[in-house]
Amino acid sequence: MSSRPLLMIPGPIEISPAVQAAFSVAPPGHLSAAVIEAFGRSIELMRELWQAAPSSQPFVVAGSGTLAMDMAVQNVVEPGERVVVVDTGYFSARMAEMLRRRGADVAVVAAPPGDAPALADVEAQMPCKALFSTHVDTSTGVRVDAHALAALARRHGALSVFDGVCAAAAERFEMAAWDVDVYLTASQKAIGLPPGLALCVASERALAARDALRTPPMLSVDFHAWRPVMQAYEARKPSYFATPATNLILALAVALAEHDIAERVEAHQRTGEAMRAAWRALGLSLLPVRPELCANTMSAVCYPAGLDSALIGRIKARGVIVAGGLYPGLQATYFRVGHMGYATTRSEMIERTVQAIEDALIDAGHACDRGAGVAALR
Ligand SMILES: *Cc1c(COP(=O)(O)O)cnc(C)c1O
Numbered sequence: 201m202s203s204r205p206l207l208m209i210p211g212p213i214e215i216s217p218a219v220q221a222a223f224s225v226a227p228p229g230h231l232s233a234a235v236i237e238a239f240g241r242s243i244e245l246m247r248e249l250w251q252a253a254p255s256s257q258p259f260v261v262a263g264s265g266t267l268a269m270d271m272a273v274q275n276v277v278e279p280g281e282r283v284v285v286v287d288t289g290y291f292s293a294r295m296a297e298m299l300r301r302r303g304a305d306v307a308v309v310a311a312p313p314g315d316a317p318a319l320a321d322v323e324a325q326m327p328c329k330a331l332f333s334t335h336v337d338t339s340t341g342v343r344v345d346a347h348a349l350a351a352l353a354r355r356h357g358a359l360s361v362f363d364g365v366c367a368a369a370a371e372r373f374e375m376a377a378w379d380v381d382v383y384l385t386a387s388q389k390a391i392g393l394p395p396g397l398a399l400c401v402a403s404e405r406a407l408a409a410r411d412a413l414r415t416p417p418m419l420s421v422d423f424h425a426w427r428p429v430m431q432a433y434e435a436r437k438p439s440y441f442a443t444p445a446t447n448l449i450l451a452l453a454v455a456l457a458e459h460d461i462a463e464r465v466e467a468h469q470r471t472g473e474a475m476r477a478a479w480r481a482l483g484l485s486l487l488p489v490r491p492e493l494c495a496n497t498m499s500a501v502c503y504p505a506g507l508d509s510a511l512i513g514r515i516k517a518r519g520v521i522v523a524g525g526l527y528p529g530l531q532a533t534y535f536r537v538g539h540m541g542y543a544t545t546r547s548e549m550i551e552r553t554v555q556a557i558e559d560a561l562i563d564a565g566h567a568c569d570r571g572a573g574v575a576a577l578r
Contacts, residue, residue, distance in 0.1 A: 265386030274417030279303025290339030472496030
């Protein structure tokens, strides 16, 4: 094994050797046969992993998760429309800001950090044009009940949009069965690629919402600009609107084909549960206030009494990179460990991570039994 530190943050993440190999080639042209095939295949595979209807439209655009969020906002909402945002942290707040900039009338339903708003509180804000939620908010490690929120939106005739950047292809999500309208992510999270692709799937209803807008979206994120390109690639034909990230497209087709959605959800659930057992054994508490709120893709772990963010440096010195806190005002009280994608299929990566954290804790003076973390993990 190399001595390169393990990247165990909530994205970018460790990627498989096969994905890295697919990416690491001289840049192909966007009209090359290899890119056309990989693009078309990726669109088909996205519908499978999203468990989306055949009538849904996947979009693959060069950019970040933030761009995918703007794409969703700009295509389903226009100035003056009322929307509701379920606020579970930093990324929900970003979505609310994007909606305000689009000119929407935004109602935010917030919860204390580590919690999620009660469904009744969300329902009290209905009706609205669209309900926006963060499936897993990466600042708190809180996963909302996406199925219940999607059902609530539908009952009130609202569109539902989920930021799945820290959840898609890892947490249970059935876009068609739950009748969700937009589910979006980015390449560097659980999908398992380097950063650089914004990915989203829009339902027929979301596409119709775009058709009905009087104020069109910014051209670079417009469904109308991109849909013909996606349709052409799916039909294995060349097309152009703006240059795709061709190396990433080659890698995307490989990454999406590595496991089916049932295997991915199972691997993340197993890993998430094992991580939580390890945190308990080490005497650590989590930011999410109830077990059912804990994401399987990452952990937001509180520093034990007397310790602070210097712990992150001690963990890094042991060869593992974890992330600091992100929730405004609470950054100094917890750290974040990503456990998504390739690492969930490599038990040695997960063990190395827990071992490094345990050693760093003991070194920093935290009282816990040596070996307890890895033993609990197993
Ligand atoms: C990482 C993340 C984003 C932002 O993605 P970028 O690629 O950094 O723009 C948005 N939402 C959630 C839930 C995330 O985890």
